[in-house]
Amino acid sequence: MKTIYLDNNATTRVAPEVVEEMLPYFSERYGNPSSMHSFGGQVGKEIRAAREKLAGLLGARPEEIIYTSCGTESDNTAIRAALAANPGRRQVVTTRVEHPAVKSLCEHLVKEGYRVTFVPVDRSGRLDVDYLYEHMTEDTAIVSVMWANNETGVLFPVEQIARAAKERGIAFHTDAVQAVGKIPIDLSAGAIDMLSLSGHKLHGPKGIGALYVRKGTKFSPFLIGGHQESGRRGGTENTAAIIGLGRAAEFVSDHMEEENTRVKALRDRLESALLSRVTHAVVNGDPENRLPNTSNIAFEFVEGESILLMMDGHGICASSGSACTSGSLEPSHVLRAMGVPYTAAHGSIRFSLSLYNTEEEIDYVVEHLPPIIERLRQMSPFWQHACEKTA
């Protein structure tokens, strides 16, 4: 059975051209880039070239990139760095719909005695920016707002919020793990101080992330050890993955237009076909201001887990919420924050596409998913109850 992979916000296929570039760095050019000999030194040069490629994708300078092991480490580093750099300030401002990498950390910070403001969103997942502005105070060490929501794809006005934070002398961080590679980003002109990204969300390998830290931003290392990353992150450089991430940055940059035309059109085709063929189905999240690859659809009166299982039987991969929260039976905190009713939140499915998806795959899903929903609804007491009420 062919796999139809529509779960690219969980992780992506490493582009074969990325793997090809990584390969020599395992068993041939395996030297430690910090070593004194040229066998290691030549690897150091390749890392510098990869850093320039990644910086290029963001409109950043190479020295503003710190390699980390993942988006979670980037997020932890950014927020901890701001707190360490401003020990007198005890408040963090973030949103109610962040990824667990920020959300769990912020909940932990509350236990450590910090004050955390979780800014609400409306029914469409749009951020209450006025609420955010009202809650920035002289005690705020950092404002951390995601660029694109991983579940709904909704985009937040992070550049505007970053400017507002800067005016108040507050550091601004964005978890841009879902945005980088999908929408054009140029940090050079803006006010964003720190930005997190993850290799495996943009057709690079797992186990590599980066934190952009604007020149001049107060910083304090999170992983403390050797002098790597100009003393900002200890640990031997993950050479192959850094090289791979550089190539992946080129890859997504080369395909940025395709992502925002062909992939977006596939997403729209999937969404409109499903909405027209399935009753009581609605899109979660502002349809006008979303990532081009994401569609989160609530199929009312059915269980998301059951839909996923039955889709899995047809080789279709999607998700209900974040892979980082799976295993939990609670409905998504993102959809709850948006006020999506229980009966809809539980049956919400995230479809997230990539450059590798084809029209045939979308048509296959459009053919097989509506009967699945139909069958599940026939078995659902909620559905029967709803039908009786309507009738």
Place this chain on the structure above:
Amino acid sequence: MKTIYLDNNATTRVAPEVVEEMLPYFSERYGNPSSMHSFGGQVGKEIRAAREKLAGLLGARPEEIIYTSCGTESDNTAIRAALAANPGRRQVVTTRVEHPAVKSLCEHLVKEGYRVTFVPVDRSGRLDVDYLYEHMTEDTAIVSVMWANNETGVLFPVEQIARAAKERGIAFHTDAVQAVGKIPIDLSAGAIDMLSLSGHKLHGPKGIGALYVRKGTKFSPFLIGGHQESGRRGGTENTAAIIGLGRAAEFVSDHMEEENTRVKALRDRLESALLSRVTHAVVNGDPENRLPNTSNIAFEFVEGESILLMMDGHGICASSGSACTSGSLEPSHVLRAMGVPYTAAHGSIRFSLSLYNTEEEIDYVVEHLPPIIERLRQMSPFWQHACEKTA
């Protein structure tokens, strides 16, 4: 020119059989192991198998393994976890010869208000265990002692120290990054609470490490995010590298005897040949109680950097001190702690072998290195001064 790689304590060649095992996890089995669909779920199964392999190398249970991104992260996690778990205790006991991953962190902890005891070593690099025991107090949150020194290869009696710590109710951690894969380790019977290891030191990939945490040990996560690693370390699993580390664990286990016979014999052959051909050359560190692959030799009255440069001209890779401290012109903190005189510490070279080294390579070094030392000494004012004094 052929590369003769004698810098395996800095990093190792990824075994080709390890790379082969990793390869499918980039562009084929790329699913997120936390995903609900079987495309991701099957990867989760492979991770469980890899975890069992790594646990097997250590005599540990699979659930006692937490994957991290590197040895540095493992060390930071262990020490921070012990401090978080024992907030009333404000002292850390460690040694004066730790790797920067522990040393820099401990120096940082002093700035945070913790009290750190750095236990001294003698002229042979042997730990002053009595001093250590005398400095364990009711205020000690953790004792962290490396298993094998990365520069000299000297082994510390960590199992004995762990038992002493346990008797006093103190957590014990060992940075075993250099020991794992080179000497047999069985944690099941002992008293070690936490152990750090790194994939790239044992023919696995860079960017993956592990922290062993004995069942029942109080623990608090360092990287806070998703539910991965049973809630003990957030961040998407580094699938390919985890699979690779599992295979590497098998690889070094299969070659453990060879490491301690053939590789050790090569190291001894190199060492004795150099000592017999070069005057004023001495081994740094207890020759009786060392890793089988490491030889640290002081060539008095010459600069280590110059030796490395000239060896590099012959394709020979070695190091002066740790790659993680390179770039610094200070002589090694390990050799200074041992009281190695300045004129000897500055000309100390670490040779660290691996399973891939051959007799021919060793003979090549024995042929080319003595003339290099000779030439450098002819140019050295210290050498001329020393000769005049002797004459």
